[in-house]
Amino acid sequence: xxxxxxxxxxxxxxxxxxxxxxxxxxxxxxxxxxxxxxxxxxxxxxxxxxxxxxxxxxxxxxxxxxxxxxxxxxxxxxxxxxxxxxxxxxxxxxxxxxxxxxxxxxxxxxxxxxxxxxxxxxxxxxxxxxxxxxxxxxxxxxxxxxxxxxxxxxxxxxxxxxxxxxxxxxxxxxxxxxxxxxxxxxxxxxxxxxxxxxxx
Numbered sequence: 500x501x502x503x504x505x506x507x508x509x510x511x512x513x514x515x516x517x518x519x520x521x522x523x524x525x526x527x528x529x530x531x532x533x534x535x536x537x538x539x540x541x542x543x544x545x546x547x548x549x550x551x552x553x554x555x556x557x558x559x560x561x562x563x564x565x566x567x568x569x570x571x572x573x574x575x576x577x578x579x580x581x582x583x584x585x586x587x588x589x590x591x592x593x594x595x596x597x598x599x600x601x602x603x604x605x606x607x608x609x610x611x612x613x614x615x616x617x618x619x620x621x622x623x624x625x626x627x628x629x630x631x632x633x634x635x636x637x638x639x640x641x642x643x644x645x646x647x648x649x650x651x652x653x654x655x656x657x658x659x660x661x662x663x664x665x666x667x668x669x670x671x672x673x674x675x676x677x678x679x680x681x682x683x684x685x686x687x688x689x690x691x692x693x694x695x696x697x698x699x
Contacts, residue, residue, distance in 0.1 A: 520663050523671065527659050530678050534652040537685040541645030544638045544688070551635035558628040565621055569611040576604045637691070643698045644688035651681030 579601050583594060614620035618627070655678035662671040687693055 516666070523659055523663050526674075526678075527656055530652055530656045530659065530681075533678075533682055533685060534649060534656070537645050537648040537652060537681070537688070540685065540688050541642060541649060544641040544645060548635050548638035548642065551631050551638060555628055555631040555635055558624055558631060561619070562621060562624040562628060565611055565619075565624065569608055569621065572604050572608045572611065576601055576608070579604070640694070641688050641691060644684050644691075647698060648681045648685035648688055651677045651684060655681055 579597050583589075583597055583601075589597075610620065612620055613622045615623065655674045658670045658674035658677065662668070662674060
C-alpha cells in the first residue's frame, strides 16, 4: 500500500510538473507574439525614419534651389534699379520697359517667397521641411525602445525555456520581470508616453 501511495505521489508530481510546463509554454507563446509585434514596430519606425529623412532631404534641396533663384532675381532687380538711377538719358519707352521688368521680377520674387496656391513657396517649403523633420525625429526616437523591447523579450523567452528544463522558479521569476519590462518598453515605443534620457 505504501508503494502504491509512493507511485501515486509521483504521478501527482508529474501531473503538476506537466501542468506547470504547459502554462510556461503558453507564457512563452504570449512572449513570442509580443516579440513579433515589437519587431514589426521597430521595422516600421526605422522605415518611417528613412522615408522621412529622404523626403526632408528632397524638400531642403528644392528649398535651396528656389532660394538661389530668388537671390538671382533680387540681383537682377538691383541691377535694373541701378540702371534706371544712373542712366537719365534713357528714352521714356526704355525706362518704361525697365520698370515693367522690375515689376515682373518683384512679382516673381514674391511668388518664390510665398505661394499658397502651389504650396511650393520658400515659406511653405520651410514649414513642410520642418514638419517632415519632426516626423523623422519622432520615428528615430521610437526605434531604440523597440530594440530594447526585443532584447528583453528574447531574454525572457530563453529564461522561460530554461526554466522548463531545469524546473527552477527563480529563472521563471526573472523571465516574468524581463518580459514585463520588454512589454512596457514595446508599448512605450508605440505610444511614447515616457522618454528615457539613456535610450536613444
